[in-house]
Amino acid sequence: MKIVASPAYLSTASADFFQNFQARLHWSADTDVAIEARVAEILQDVQSRGDAAVLEYTARFDGLTAATVQELELSQAELRAAFDAIPSAQRSALEAAAHRVRLYHEAQKRACGESWSYRDADGTLLGQKVTPIDRVGIYVPGGKAAYPSSVLMNAIPAHVAGVGEIIMVVPTPRGERNLLVLAAAYVAGVTRAYTMGGAQAIAALAYGTATIPAVHKITGPGNAYVAAAKRRVFGTVGIDMIAGPSEILVLADGTTPPDWVAMDMFSQAEHDELAQSILLCPDPAYITEVQAAIDRLLPEMPRAEIIAKSLSGRGALILTRSMEEACDLSNSIAPEHLEVSSQDPHRWEHLLKHAGAIFLGAYTSESLGDYCAGPNHVLPTSGTARFSSPLGVYDFQKRSSLIEVTAAGAQVLGPIAAELAYGEGLQAHARAAQMRLV
Amino acid sequence: MKIVASPAYLSTASADFFQNFQARLHWSADTDVAIEARVAEILQDVQSRGDAAVLEYTARFDGLTAATVQELELSQAELRAAFDAIPSAQRSALEAAAHRVRLYHEAQKRACGESWSYRDADGTLLGQKVTPIDRVGIYVPGGKAAYPSSVLMNAIPAHVAGVGEIIMVVPTPRGERNLLVLAAAYVAGVTRAYTMGGAQAIAALAYGTATIPAVHKITGPGNAYVAAAKRRVFGTVGIDMIAGPSEILVLADGTTPPDWVAMDMFSQAEHDELAQSILLCPDPAYITEVQAAIDRLLPEMPRAEIIAKSLSGRGALILTRSMEEACDLSNSIAPEHLEVSSQDPHRWEHLLKHAGAIFLGAYTSESLGDYCAGPNHVLPTSGTARFSSPLGVYDFQKRSSLIEVTAAGAQVLGPIAAELAYGEGLQAHARAAQMRLV
Numbered sequence: 001m002k003i004v005a006s007p008a009y010l011s012t013a014s015a016d017f018f019q020n021f022q023a024r025l026h027w028s029a030d031t032d033v034a035i036e037a038r039v040a041e042i043l044q045d046v047q048s049r050g051d052a053a054v055l056e057y058t059a060r061f062d063g064l065t066a067a068t069v070q071e072l073e074l075s076q077a078e079l080r081a082a083f084d085a086i087p088s089a090q091r092s093a094l095e096a097a098a099h100r101v102r103l104y105h106e107a108q109k110r111a112c113g114e115s116w117s118y119r120d121a122d123g124t125l126l127g128q129k130v131t132p133i134d135r136v137g138i139y140v141p142g143g144k145a146a147y148p149s150s151v152l153m154n155a156i157p158a159h160v161a162g163v164g165e166i167i168m169v170v171p172t173p174r175g176e177r178n179l180l181v182l183a184a185a186y187v188a189g190v191t192r193a194y195t196m197g198g199a200q201a202i203a204a205l206a207y208g209t210a211t212i213p214a215v216h217k218i219t220g221p222g223n224a225y226v227a228a229a230k231r232r233v234f235g236t237v238g239i240d241m242i243a244g245p246s247e248i249l250v251l252a253d254g255t256t257p258p259d260w261v262a263m264d265m266f267s268q269a270e271h272d273e274l275a276q277s278i279l280l281c282p283d284p285a286y287i288t289e290v291q292a293a294i295d296r297l298l299p300e301m302p303r304a305e306i307i308a309k310s311l312s313g314r315g316a317l318i319l320t321r322s323m324e325e326a327c328d329l330s331n332s333i334a335p336e337h338l339e340v341s342s343q344d345p346h347r348w349e350h351l352l353k354h355a356g357a358i359f360l361g362a363y364t365s366e367s368l369g370d371y372c373a374g375p376n377h378v379l380p381t382s383g384t385a386r387f388s389s390p391l392g393v394y395d396f397q398k399r400s401s402l403i404e405v406t407a408a409g410a411q412v413l414g415p416i417a418a419e420l421a422y423g424e425g426l427q428a429h430a431r432a433a434q435m436r437l438v
Numbered sequence: 439m440k441i442v443a444s445p446a447y448l449s450t451a452s453a454d455f456f457q458n459f460q461a462r463l464h465w466s467a468d469t470d471v472a473i474e475a476r477v478a479e480i481l482q483d484v485q486s487r488g489d490a491a492v493l494e495y496t497a498r499f500d501g502l503t504a505a506t507v508q509e510l511e512l513s514q515a516e517l518r519a520a521f522d523a524i525p526s527a528q529r530s531a532l533e534a535a536a537h538r539v540r541l542y543h544e545a546q547k548r549a550c551g552e553s554w555s556y557r558d559a560d561g562t563l564l565g566q567k568v569t570p571i572d573r574v575g576i577y578v579p580g581g582k583a584a585y586p587s588s589v590l591m592n593a594i595p596a597h598v599a600g601v602g603e604i605i606m607v608v609p610t611p612r613g614e615r616n617l618l619v620l621a622a623a624y625v626a627g628v629t630r631a632y633t634m635g636g637a638q639a640i641a642a643l644a645y646g647t648a649t650i651p652a653v654h655k656i657t658g659p660g661n662a663y664v665a666a667a668k669r670r671v672f673g674t675v676g677i678d679m680i681a682g683p684s685e686i687l688v689l690a691d692g693t694t695p696p697d698w699v700a701m702d703m704f705s706q707a708e709h710d711e712l713a714q715s716i717l718l719c720p721d722p723a724y725i726t727e728v729q730a731a732i733d734r735l736l737p738e739m740p741r742a743e744i745i746a747k748s749l750s751g752r753g754a755l756i757l758t759r760s761m762e763e764a765c766d767l768s769n770s771i772a773p774e775h776l777e778v779s780s781q782d783p784h785r786w787e788h789l790l791k792h793a794g795a796i797f798l799g800a801y802t803s804e805s806l807g808d809y810c811a812g813p814n815h816v817l818p819t820s821g822t823a824r825f826s827s828p829l830g831v832y833d834f835q836k837r838s839s840l841i842e843v844t845a846a847g848a849q850v851l852g853p854i855a856a857e858l859a860y861g862e863g864l865q866a867h868a869r870a871a872q873m874r875l876v
């Protein structure tokens with residue numbers, strides 16, 4: 001059977017463009033009510049019964065039986081052994097990637113993660129003290145979507161932020177461990193690791209058990225149960241964004257080899273049938289060449305079936321009137337990954353308002369960013385780049401405002417505060433300010 | 439009837455200290471299942487029926503009848519008229535507070551909210567572009583907890599971030615408007631304002647209606663319905679933290695006039711019976727003086743009854759063995775407001791790891807920070823300062839990673855990415871990197 005990938009061909013000049021375009025984009029993050037109820041139960045059970053509940057769910061859902069939660073812990077020696085066991089080419093690649101990711105996040109910390117303060121004319125000290133979170137949990141999916149690169153991308157920013165303890169959980173269905181994931185945990189400096197997953201692992205991290213210390217924030221992707229559990233524990237702990245299917249948008253001026261663009265679209269589509277790959281281009285001949293490249297390259301791909309389903313179901317090749325219009329459309333999508341495949345990418349970059357990561361120029365394939373360019377590959381999906389950001393050092397830090405008012409400053413600020421406090425009917429607030437007046 | 443405020447007196451030297459201390463601290467953010475279900479219904483109804491549903495709920499819950507949502511809009515002229523109608527002392531105080539809050543948040547933007555980038559040895563450009571969110575919603579409670587200062591604290595950082603449209607919603611039960619809130623909206627530069635509240639207002643902002651444009655993030659405090667609604671729309675839009683009862687912790691070395699400390703504790707307690715005021719001090723004589731000041735000052739307070747209930751139910755005067763131990767205890771609480779009421783506050787400041795805002799020295803009453811020192815008064819409560827931060831300019835910005843790999847850089851990065859991609863079974867990722875090798 002011949003596998004065919006047929007992304008929708010749309011033109012912004014068509015009368016029905018927006019309707020077709022919206023239909024392609026549609027993806028709902030609505031949670032399943034049955035999953036929500038099940039997850040609420042699991043959370044409550046782990047909260048009240050702790051280790052015993054974790055062990056039961058791990059046996060039931062992962063087919064992994066253990067007498068104690070200690071048995072589920074992966075020792076540092078086991079992580080190290082995994083690192084030693086993988087081929088040396090993988091070891092070197094992991095270390096090189098970790099090194100670059102670390103350098104980038106260190107630069108990020110210098111750029112936006114340091115404490116700051118100033119004194120105003122009254123001598124009042126104002127600023128913010130930036131400190132690391134004490135303890136964080138990192139969820140790493142098991143099974144088919146077990147990505148060692150995600151371990152690096154979650155643990156390294158936490159490490160750079162100065163987090164004291166980084167606790168990783170990773171399900172190992174029927175005890176099957178992914179050596180590369182364990183090796184990545186070793187390279188990234190994970191403090192403790194447990195072979196558990198699902199809502200029960202999120203509950204154990206959020207509430208703590210006799211064995212597992214409660215963390216203050218949980219990051220990392222997971223299935224619908226994990227996502228529902230993270231949403232529910234939000235407030236008890238911090239969480240990162242809830243991730244939807246992965247997406248790439250390629251904005252092409254027609255100068256990049258069409259094979260490269262086709263392969264970049266594949267590299268998104270191969271993740272998942274729901275992944276979305278979109279090409280925006282003002283040159284119809286180039287779009288035809290990309291479709292031809294898709295047809296030619298697809299049979300070579302081991303994951304051809306997933307790629308074909310993703311491209312045919314959710315992909316699109318969109319002919320635009322201009323690159324400017326393509327930029328506008330891209331902003332309306334707010335894609336997770338945005339490739340500006342152009343000889344002059346900076347001409348377009350400043351028009352791009354919303355995107356998780358912007359890959360500039362033909363040589364910057366998304367896959368380089370996924371693994372080793374340095375920036376984080378945990379990015380906002382499903383249009384959430386309109387209001388959220390890549391995972392970063394800032395996600396593992398928090399800020400405390402600093403205020404030191406001098407006796408002189410209190411004379412200036414006191415009457416203002418008192419006036420507003422009386423206006424709000426908060427007399428003790430007013431009196432507290434007035435008591436400091438001399 | 440004599441009103442008495444009796445905070446618990448605890449000593450860290452007692453055998454049962456931690457048990458009593460934990461019992462005092464306990465506060466649960468658990469949401470009521472009935473409220474959750476009701477809110478889910480309202481959200482769905484507004485999502486499907488839009489304006490009509492908003493009008494019905496506003497009539498039912500706020501006793502405010504309108505034929506169209508346009509009628510619920512407060513025009514810029516109405517906001518301006520409110521500003522003109524309030525006493526000139528209030529006008530000046532609002533403007534002075536807004537000015538200082540703006541200066542602080544501008545400094546914050548310079549310190550941690552600017553784009554940054556660098557080129558590495560291979561010529562690879564790496565960095566982050568920081569841009570404002572396009573449109574945000576600000577929820578302002580109506581009724582007894584209508585605080586104009588909250589309008590400033592939410593809208594000004596959004597404005598400084600460069601947010602294009604700031605849409606405020608404020609319930610006006612039975613049409614009663616709070617002029618000071620409207621005046622604050624005028625001073626803070628709110629773009630549009632609607633007299634609506636509850637879960638229906640959150641739904642209108644998150645999903646949009648025919649009249650109200652959908653926003654990308656919603657901030658601001660509200661009751662249990664508002665909190666539940668924000669939690670549910672999280673993901674469709676961004677939200678700030680879910681706020682619990684307000685708290686103050688005073689760390690005193692015994693050098694501040696006891697009346698000042700008593701009044702600072704009152705100024706937290708007067709918010710709400712569930713508010714929490716705690717004093718930590720190594721000097722038993724000073725604690726006695728503070729309790730005497732509480733007894734003496736309480737009868738003068740218009741909100742004495744609330745203050746007494748809050749202090750007796752949730753307040754505590756804690757004798758510690760030392761200031762160092764007091765700092766440790768404070769870290770275990772992670773208070774929203776932390777006053778270091780000491781002659782040498784910087785000696786202790788560096789020991790303090792978790793707090794929403796730290797007020798240094800006897801003259802820095804929390805109330806100055808609440809209104810006009812400059813830093814934001816929207817702060818993490820209920821121990822969430824362990825992982826979250828004051829509201830700030832950064833909450834109204836988002837980041838896009840920038841990556842530009844040169845042809846030379848692609849030769850270095852390609853083999854690393856390909857090795858890891860093959861390791862993850864993602865062959866298209868590997869091929870995309872390898873195609874760029876010359």
